[in-house]
Amino acid sequence: MIPDPALSPVPAPLLTVRDLRVVIGGRHILHGVDLAVAATGTTALLGRNGAGKTTTVRGILGLVPRTGSVLLAGEETVRLATHALARRGIGYAPEDRGVFAALTVAENLRLAERPEGGEPAYDLVHELFPELRRRARQAAGTLSGGQQQMLAIARTLLNGNRLIIADEPTKGLAPKVVTEVARALERAAEAVPVLLVEQNLAVVRHLARHCVVLADGRTAHQGPALDLLADAEAARRLLGVGRGDPARTGPPLPTTARPAAPTPEADA
Numbered sequence: 001m002i003p004d005p006a007l008s009p010v011p012a013p014l015l016t017v018r019d020l021r022v023v024i025g026g027r028h029i030l031h032g033v034d035l036a037v038a039a040t041g042t043t044a045l046l047g048r049n050g051a052g053k054t055t056t057v058r059g060i061l062g063l064v065p066r067t068g069s070v071l072l073a074g075e076e077t078v079r080l081a082t083h084a085l086a087r088r089g090i091g092y093a094p095e096d097r098g099v100f101a102a103l104t105v106a107e108n109l110r111l112a113e114r115p116e117g118g119e120p121a122y123d124l125v126h127e128l129f130p131e132l133r134r135r136a137r138q139a140a141g142t143l144s145g146g147q148q149q150m151l152a153i154a155r156t157l158l159n160g161n162r163l164i165i166a167d168e169p170t171k172g173l174a175p176k177v178v179t180e181v182a183r184a185l186e187r188a189a190e191a192v193p194v195l196l197v198e199q200n201l202a203v204v205r206h207l208a209r210h211c212v213v214l215a216d217g218r219t220a221h222q223g224p225a226l227d228l229l230a231d232a233e234a235a236r237r238l239l240g241v242g243r244g245d246p247a248r249t250g251p252p253l254p255t256t257a258r259p260a261a262p263t264p265e266a267d268a
């Protein structure tokens with residue numbers, strides 16, 4: 001299926017997936033996923049549990065056998081091995097975070113360095129995640145869930161990647177920590193485009209310009225994220241959320257903690 005160009009982000013997407021199919025153990029899991037990841041900012045990959053989001057990400061990364069087309073900046077990558085995709089600049093923060101629990105924060109980062117990524121971008125990582133610098137000697141397994149997620153994202157920023165794929169980075173985190181991780185992602189996406197698998201629609205609303213929705217292993221919708229979130233019927237049909245589900249449809253995330261504008265009284 002050729003995606004409708006009217007629905008594709010402009011200008012040219014960084015990553016274009018067409019008719020991605022995945023069969024595992026004889027079971028057809030993806031039946032034709034089409035998606036485009038914008039060259040800047042955050043593109044959200046949405047869909048109910050079991051829709052095929054993680055399998056799509058794993059297909060893009062060559063972690064499962066796949067057919068179709070995966071163009072990265074115009075280059076066909078669908079026959080490349082995972083290590084070759086990593087070398088071409090796709091960074092991956094997996095669903096389970098994949099940090100080495102027994103190693104320190106600094107050791108986890110050092111293991112993520114890649115010679116072809118150029119000088120590792122510790123300045124960027126420490127600017128975005130000052131807490132990781134403070135906790136450099138702490139075992140990653142003793143970090144909070146949010147801190148582990150920051151570490152997983154930080155690893156993808158070390159190597160001058162062209163694209164970061166984060167699979168449900170806010171899953172299972174307390175609301176305050178969700179806000180922290182969302183802020184970190186927002187700043188990461190200023191440096192590198194992000195494909196964000198996300199169930200928390202408040203986070204999607206805050207971060208994503210475009211969204212792709214999967215249903216039953218296929219693309220069911222692509223378009224501006226805010227349009228989908230504003231359409232209660234479509235959100236209910238595609239995502240299974242609606243009125244009475246505030247945790248998912250979300251109040252807006254608090255904006256960055258800027259001090260309130262001083263009132264004349266306060267100044268006096």
Ligand SMILES: Nc1ncnc2c1ncn2[C@@H]1O[C@H](COP(=O)(O)OP(=O)(O)O)[C@@H](O)[C@H]1O
Nearest residue numbers: 024027029047048049050051052053054055056
């Ligand atoms: N390795 C696998 N073997 C068999 N079935 C799988 C495998 N991985 C995923 N699936 C199935 O494929 C479907 C999509 O899974 P997944 O991509 O993890 O969905 P999502 O990330 O959207 O929740 C689910 O029904 C899941 O059970």
Ligand SMILES: [Mg+2]
Nearest residue numbers: 053054055095
């Ligand atoms: Mg998943």
